[in-house]
Amino acid sequence: xxxxxxxxxxxxxxxxxxxxxxxxxxxxxxxxxxxxxxxxxxxxxxxxxxxxxxxxxxxxxxxxxxxxxxxxxxxxxxxxxxxxxxxxxxxxxxxxxxxxxxxxxxxxxxxxxxx
Amino acid sequence: xxxxxxxxxxxxxxxxxxxxxxxxxxxxxxxxxxxxxxxxxxxxxxxxxxxxxxxxxxxxxxxxxxxxxxxxxxxxxxxxxxxxxxxxxxxxxxxxxxxxxxxxxxxxxx
Numbered sequence: 211x212x213x214x215x216x217x218x219x220x221x222x223x224x225x226x227x228x229x230x231x232x233x234x235x236x237x238x239x240x241x242x243x244x245x246x247x248x249x250x251x252x253x254x255x256x257x258x259x260x261x262x263x264x265x266x267x268x269x270x271x272x273x274x275x276x277x278x279x280x281x282x283x284x285x286x287x288x289x290x291x292x293x294x295x296x297x298x299x300x301x302x303x304x305x306x307x308x309x310x311x312x313x314x315x316x317x318x319x320x321x322x323x324x325x
Numbered sequence: 326x327x328x329x330x331x332x333x334x335x336x337x338x339x340x341x342x343x344x345x346x347x348x349x350x351x352x353x354x355x356x357x358x359x360x361x362x363x364x365x366x367x368x369x370x371x372x373x374x375x376x377x378x379x380x381x382x383x384x385x386x387x388x389x390x391x392x393x394x395x396x397x398x399x400x401x402x403x404x405x406x407x408x409x410x411x412x413x414x415x416x417x418x419x420x421x422x423x424x425x426x427x428x429x430x431x432x433x434x435x
Binding site: 243250251252253255266298300310311312313314315316317318319 | 329357359361367368369370371374376413415417422423424425426427428
């Protein structure tokens with residue numbers, strides 16, 4: 211089991227709901243990431259945080275709102291989602307983004323279904 | 326546009342054989358390279374990282390990097406049915422710029 215945990219593991223929500231995904235890393239890393247994995251598509255990087263500051267936002271719709279209160283916790287707030295947002299949402303962490311090692315370690319993911 | 330390409334497979338090999346997985350990337354500035362294994366319904370698990378040209382061995386796994394040709398490969402020796410999974414190649418241009426390939430599905434037949 212990895213040092214990155216995610217809750218909930220499964221989430222079903224309607225298009226008008228608001229929910230949040232939580233990620234916590236116990237590895238002492240400085241960087242955290244949100245990825246989206248849809249069927250038959252490569253992993254898509256959504257957001258990157260380094261030392262609690264957002265450093266990357268890959269043209270993600272505003273219905274996804276990240277929050278990083280400290281270097282161990284990362285949230286993804288969801289509101290008014292669309293059915294095409296149904297996917298596996300993965301959190302990852304790495305030691306740093308400015309120097310090796312860059313290896314990323316993933317949490318178990320949250321399987322999101324939007325109805 | 327930064328791209329990472331992999332043959333989607335499935336790649337089928339008999340138990341005990343060598344499985345060879347390949348990955349090509351488009352950005353010559355890429356600095357570091359990773360192989361992840363993903364079982365169905367699970368999250369990616371890091372199995373190898375490689376930063377310089379040549380071979381890097383770890384147990385039954387060998388990663389090979391050729392920056393001039395812009396490819397990286399993963400060899401799995403003595404393949405086991407438990408190696409059946411999707412293998413993701415990831416390329417890192419700099420710090421936060423991680424790009425994943427679509428993955429190659431490997432099936433090891435008993």
